[in-house]
Amino acid sequence: MAIKLVAHRELCHGCGNCVVACPVNASKSTEIAGGKGTSGDVEPVILVDDGAIKINRSKECKECATCVKACPVGAIALEVVE
Numbered sequence: 001m002a003i004k005l006v007a008h009r010e011l012c013h014g015c016g017n018c019v020v021a022c023p024v025n026a027s028k029s030t031e032i033a034g035g036k037g038t039s040g041d042v043e044p045v046i047l048v049d050d051g052a053i054k055i056n057r058s059k060e061c062k063e064c065a066t067c068v069k070a071c072p073v074g075a076i077a078l079e080v081v082e
């Protein structure tokens, strides 16, 4: 059993709150932390892609749940997996 970050793209409205809130994203780029998106070769842990949340670098996620708390619609979650 393990905890895994899961994206529910069908619920997401692409606000980007979680992307901005993620401390790992912020450590990679002040632009991401400032809500300006990505640039160059920065690879965020999570990002909004085609209007919905995408987990881009799951192995870099620290499972801190900051993104989960930042999401108003429950579209990103830490879930128990087998």
Ligand code: SF4
Residues within 6 Å of the ligand: 005, 021, 022, 023, 024, 025, 045, 046, 060, 061, 062, 063, 064, 065, 066, 067, 068
């Ligand atoms: S749970 Fe992972 S993706 Fe979410 S804010 Fe924490 S480090 Fe970032």
Ligand code: SF4
Residues within 6 Å of the ligand: 011, 012, 013, 014, 015, 016, 017, 018, 019, 048, 052, 053, 070, 071, 072, 073, 074, 075, 076
């Ligand atoms: S997962 Fe939630 S906080 Fe993140 S972009 Fe989608 S709706 Fe916004």
